[in-house]
Amino acid sequence: MPRSLLGRMLLLTLLVVLLAQGLSSLIWVSQLRATQLEGLVTTARSLAHSMSASVSYFRSLPLAYRPMVLEQLRSMGGTRFVVSLNNRPLDMQVLPPTVRKTAVIQAVDSVLRESLGAPVDLSVQFVSPQDLRIFNSGLALDELPRSWAHYSLTLEPVNPPVLVTQIRLGEGEWLYIASLLPEPYTSLEEEGLPAQQWWFILLTSSFLLLFIGLLVHWQSRPLKRLARAARELSLGAEPEEPEVEGGGSEVIEVSRAFTAMRERISRYLTERSQLFSAISHDLRTPITRLRLRVELLEDEALEAKFGRDLDELELLVKGALQCVKDTDIHENIEPVDLNHVLDCLIEPFLSPGGDGRVTLHGGAWKPYPGKPLALKRCMGNLIDNALKYGDRAHLHVEDDPKAFILHVDDEGPGVPALRLEKVFEPHFRLSGNQQGYGLGLGIARNIAHSHGGEVSLRNLPERGLRVTLYLPR
Missing domain, CATH: 3.30.450 (Beta-Lactamase)
Incomplete structure (x- = not known):
């Protein structure tokens, strides 16, 4: 079909x-x-x-x-x-x-x-x-x-x-x-469909398909504009001009509903950004004030307990703010040279002073329309995650007119099958002695989602974990 x-x-x-x-x-x-x-x-x-x-x-x-x-x-x-x-x-x-x-x-x-x-x-x-x-x-x-x-x-x-x-x-x-029998019954053969009837079927079918094609093309143009607007909405881009309504009454109704939804989402994102900015300002001040007061305590044991609580609270606040900051990157959509982005990310490991823990195979065949800094942060998080937990990162690029796909393989122990989706949750760690906020994979997936893509995990048959970034074109 x-x-x-x-x-x-x-x-x-x-x-x-x-x-x-x-x-x-x-x-x-x-x-x-x-x-x-x-x-x-x-x-x-x-x-x-x-x-x-x-x-x-x-x-x-x-x-x-x-x-x-x-x-x-x-x-x-x-x-x-x-x-x-x-x-x-x-x-x-x-x-x-x-x-x-x-x-x-x-x-x-x-x-x-x-x-x-x-x-x-x-x-x-x-x-x-x-x-x-x-x-x-x-x-x-x-x-x-x-x-x-x-x-x-x-x-x-x-x-x-x-x-x-x-x-x-x-x-x-x-x-x-x-x-002999007289004409037109001389041959006694049963005639099939005459040539005139075949031409009639061919012409009527052709004209009907032509008019149906023009009608569907005329009706689907507003749907294509609506799909383009939804694509830009998922990337966070501001529309240059209001969508022109057209097509049938049902298509016009869908276009109006989408415009209203886009305005509500835009207001929600603006309010969320303002809310987290206020939280950042309001929480840092009392945390700093409490830390100063803890330092004035004479009981060292009590001071250590308060210090641990404040460190944990500050870690949670910083992690939440960093997750919002790294995910909600306000950039214009432009063609991104993904080959250049990957070269910049792995260049420190390939230089004469590098350790050679990163390899790259393949490349993108044309620029990808997206947010440059967000895509760089997304792929950087995947590479850092592979180096942190798998010692090495082997990058494989698959690119075609439909999608850009990046596989990041490491040589670590992998992830238990029951926790392959759990690792995307904020602050989740497989072991308690791991450093960081536990946000890298979650931020990478959120950025991929904003581009209409996906980040998925699977364990390799021999050893290690494969992280796949899928970005549709």
């Missing part, structure tokens, strides 16, 4: 059109064939009446005159029928029966038996021109003079089937009548 709305609408429309046109064409062809079969039967009955008249005429002739009349007919170039007198019925290879052949044979047989009156011995069958035999000697059509029968029984290069009727006139005398 196509992923775009336009592709799905066109595919669905094409399927519906083909189904509707197929059903209508099937009904039309069925009616056409029924009408043609009815006309064919009528024509066959008319032909049978002509045969009946010929049989009656030959019956009325004296026996000695019958060969003379046949010879005269041949010298005149033949008639509609090829007629001969044989002393026995000729045995020929009969064509396989079809609906039309069977209908013609039944119609001719019934008319002849009805017209000739008394019980009559006759046979009606279809024979191909190549297998046709005419006289007692079994002469083929090509062996006869062309003026006798060839022009009456062939329509080269079509060579349609020949209707052969053999009627017993008397003892040892059989009247042989061969003819």
Whole structure:
């Protein structure tokens, strides 16, 4: 299935059109064939009446005159029928029966038996021109003079089937009548869908798909603008101008709701920034004041207890403020050269004075639109985390038109499977003796989320942890 709305609408429309046109064409062809079969039967009955008249005429002739009349007919170039007198019925290879052949044979047989009156011995069958035999000697059509029968029984290069009727006139005398059906039933083939109908289906489907495509494209443009605005909202960018409403009433309603939501989120982010600035100012002053008062205590044991409590409180405050500060980076969105960012991050480890604990494989094929400082901090946290807990960091870059992917592998003990998501929580540490605030992975994931991406973890089969940064383009 196509992923775009336009592709799905066109595919669905094409399927519906083909189904509707197929059903209508099937009904039309069925009616056409029924009408043609009815006309064919009528024509066959008319032909049978002509045969009946010929049989009656030959019956009325004296026996000695019958060969003379046949010879005269041949010298005149033949008639509609090829007629001969044989002393026995000729045995020929009969064509396989079809609906039309069977209908013609039944119609001719019934008319002849009805017209000739008394019980009559006759046979009606279809024979191909190549297998046709005419006289007692079994002469083929090509062996006869062309003026006798060839022009009456062939329509080269079509060579349609020949209707052969053999009627017993008397003892040892059989009247042989061969003819072609008149147009348009000469070939007796059931015609498929005419070329005009195929062109009609093709043109109507093309025009319908064209108009549906234009309609969906016109209706989806506001949705694309809405998606671009949502992308900019996730990156924290301020819109340059209000979104232009367009499309159907439902799309307009969604656009208005999104604009109202964006304004509320913008106000919320502004208020949150102001709130944390106030918290930073309000908490630092009393903590400093308490620390000064603790230093004036004479009881050293009590002073140590108060000092530990104040250190823990200050650690929590600094950690929370740093998490907000590192995540909520106010930058403009611009093309970022991720290769340059990675080179800057690993350059200290590759310089002559470095320890070579970082390796890099691959690179980005084009700039990524995002926040430069935030992306640098995100990837820097991942590299620092690998070096801190895994001793080494092996970077692998995968880039294509859909996404930029950075794998950071370390050589540490890894993370228990049940705690792979827990390590993203603030202040969480796998062991109590680890340094820092426990915010690096959480900040990196928040920055990735703000770019519409993700940070995920998985343990490597041999040893170590793989941290994957996924940034969609």
